[in-house]
Amino acid sequence: MSTHGKAPTSGRNRADRVDIFDTTLRDGEQSPGISLNTQEKVEIAQQLARLGVDVIEAGFPITSPGDFEAVSEIARNVEGPVICGLARTHKADIDAAWGAIKYSPRPRIHTFISTSDIHITHQLQTTRDDVKGQARAAVAQARSLCDDVEFSPMDATRADIEFTAEVCAIAVDEGATVVNIPDTVGYTTPQEYAGYFERLYELVPVLREVRLSVHCHDDLGLAVANSYAGVLAGARQVECAVNGIGERAGNCSLEEIVMLLRTRGDVHGLDTGVESRELARTSRMVSRFTGYAVQPNKAIVGRNAFAHESGIHQDGVLKERTTYEIMDATEVGLDSNQIVLGKHSGRHALRDALNDLGFRVDGAALNQAFQRFKEIADKKKQVTALDLEAIVSDEFRERAQGYNLAWFDVEASSRRAPHARVAITLPSGEESEGEATGDGPVDAIFVAIQKAANTDCELRQYTVSAVTEGEDALGEVTVMLRAADRLASGQGVSTDILEASARAYVRALSNALEGAAMREAESITAEAASERTPGP
């Protein structure tokens, strides 16, 4: 009934193998307020490689120098998966995508254009004939650069299927190796989507010779089911994102489609190459770097996905696990929290533990991580794998350029207004102090930081969660703010919620200003600036 977490053997028949195309770094990163830097994107891509995904859509290189740089770095440094860059059908987009991905041993260009009349008329403001011409030229250009080219007719599920089929036939004719059918607005249903694939195969039999792909959004809660319906109808690539992040309600959740395919192999005989034991860790990393929490009742990776509350269910699981469990928590890596260090653990023990967790940390970064580790080990009895992940992630959030927290003092009481004094180091290296009262101690700190930085910003979101259970747990604060007309987020980790808040705020401020500086550079590429980060 389940292969219990084992990846398929390499001998698996290609026809039974579903490729996992991860778009966490492209469509996922299009969620409001996510501002990953290049280092974080490379780190996530390395984790995706450990997870065993087949394709990483690393970004959309034309849209900004930052995106271009991140895609290039991933292409240079991440081994295993195909590295894919997104491009509209414009010549400059495809050149930029190739320029960024060409460093990978397995590059792919993914180009797209809408085939729905609603998009053609209102957004592209062009004609069906022009769309056909653009698709032909783009795939031909991409193929002249790269052997592996994916084509997407955007908004296909709301488009005339005969016209979409014509455009797909053109793409295959020009050498596309993968054809993806996006449900861009999350509108289709499993029954309708399956029918769409069946009709496409009838209209364009040559589609059987390329890889068909699904890309589904979750606006009506059907992204996983629609992806699965597409696979049952013949698609052999699923575009998905970790924790299901992405535009609006997000994309098909990677962990859900992977575990669905694995757990119900009995009915369809298909599987992916994913190492499912890496799912929980990948989910935590993406949640932490993006500041997007996973709700407790999220399938596969939510805190309660394997928890049994009711007496009857607990009773049943104790008598026989399978009475209420169709998967084992160890299959998705929820048992990985076994590494424990203490205040007497040394630098080698820390590096070994980090290596076990998949973090390659050396030199200055190791020294920095070790110093934070010692500070925290002084306060906490045990430092677990989850704590180590949080500490390392926190260190990755340090910016060489930007603001840093120096120190703070706060007095708070239910009987008078709270008061804060804060010092930060400015990008110039000098220290600046601010002082304020506020509605609460966090507000007082935030206002004091604004005064110290001599800047105005608007707080948009503020969340705190505990990294592990227990009284001495590390607190992880995520701040999202608007500064310099840009949304940016920052995280901070500490056993002290006020310190974590101050760190997170200072980092969000740095991210916002770094983003603003980058955008200034971008305004040179005028076309890209007008349509920042699009996609199917």
Add this chain to the structure above:
Amino acid sequence: MSTHGKAPTSGRNRADRVDIFDTTLRDGEQSPGISLNTQEKVEIAQQLARLGVDVIEAGFPITSPGDFEAVSEIARNVEGPVICGLARTHKADIDAAWGAIKYSPRPRIHTFISTSDIHITHQLQTTRDDVKGQARAAVAQARSLCDDVEFSPMDATRADIEFTAEVCAIAVDEGATVVNIPDTVGYTTPQEYAGYFERLYELVPVLREVRLSVHCHDDLGLAVANSYAGVLAGARQVECAVNGIGERAGNCSLEEIVMLLRTRGDVHGLDTGVESRELARTSRMVSRFTGYAVQPNKAIVGRNAFAHESGIHQDGVLKERTTYEIMDATEVGLDSNQIVLGKHSGRHALRDALNDLGFRVDGAALNQAFQRFKEIADKKKQVTALDLEAIVSDEFRERAQGYNLAWFDVEASSRRAPHARVAITLPSGEESEGEATGDGPVDAIFVAIQKAANTDCELRQYTVSAVTEGEDALGEVTVMLRAADRLASGQGVSTDILEASARAYVRALSNALEGAAMREAESITAEAASERTPGP
């Protein structure tokens, strides 16, 4: 393509109408750490009635005096929907269910027993023949008390379908009015579940004369799709929960299935009676009372469900809304945040605003809410509908019995250990002080509270979120702790995060001790105590 939020006319053909059976208060409440009191359950049930659900499964009366009381209160006070109580096939269960729901003008008893061999063998440790006998006796008994009786063959999707069909036929024969086919462990797929219904109809044609129902769990991310497949195959009742909460990965999400049925009426011609503009508020209320956050990319009610980040998408929506939106945010009530009060608003304005929000608050509760409102209006420029919801919810959290926060003083700094002094009032009415240092100011407060209350507890979860955007937003803290061998949660709302934390902690402590006291009472009903809150 969409009926844009309008509920169907009362003239809608019954065959085209899908009943919404809400189990937030039964299966939803079985999520770890949720501890709703009777007042909160009644408030949620009243909101569900405003939302226009057809059936409210209010609880499982045999399992505890608290559950019995809550179901009775809902049956007495909530008008409109059918009020349903859950019962195993045991005689005492059915008597207890009837005892609690009989005050409703539209009572329903829901009884269940497993039909899968894995449950029959390992958990019930009985025989198929015995299961048939129990089902027959239970439905007959329930029908002797109540005209409306629902029967569920638990774990049906993993059971032998011929045997399940036999048991369903018995239930119909004894007068069951609704037959529900639970996917208890979230194992089935849309294709398989649809086939299950088709075969059931073949085996038991008389099922066409009763209402068939779906009850799906989300372990593989398919709860909504499976429910929809069941409806397309003939079911006309969907069991679901607000925000998709429930055992493990939870139940089918109410808001997703409702908006799927409404938005894609073009393909199936079905609809529900739900007033979709109440969805957002219902989601917020359930999230707040349960302490279960909704992730930003959750379909329909997540913060980003209607947000457009990419340039191409924003550009498209500005040119023509439908290029990237299949629903309008106003359809689900996301435009409701228009009520704004200020520090000069009076008691009448507050009561009117609360009435508009659906809260009936009078007398002492209004005075208390008004006092909190004035305190907050002194600190915040504007008090919005979202703030009012939070304040009223916070007031509902006050316990007459239990601990209350009197005052606190905290000093925190990055340069020395934080220190807290806290005073609480004990259940006896006397004030008690505690003093402590900690790893952070929140930890110091929590330890000081434990000292003041002279009790030990273990912190399990700690989260903070902002009620609205902006610097002066209210912070809402949720604490989950284990005390007296029981998980309990508490919420606190304030512009001061330390105050909100202290309030939340003190309330969680009160809830844990109240629960412990109640459980002592429960140990009288020995059988119920051994299997606390089960269900399909």
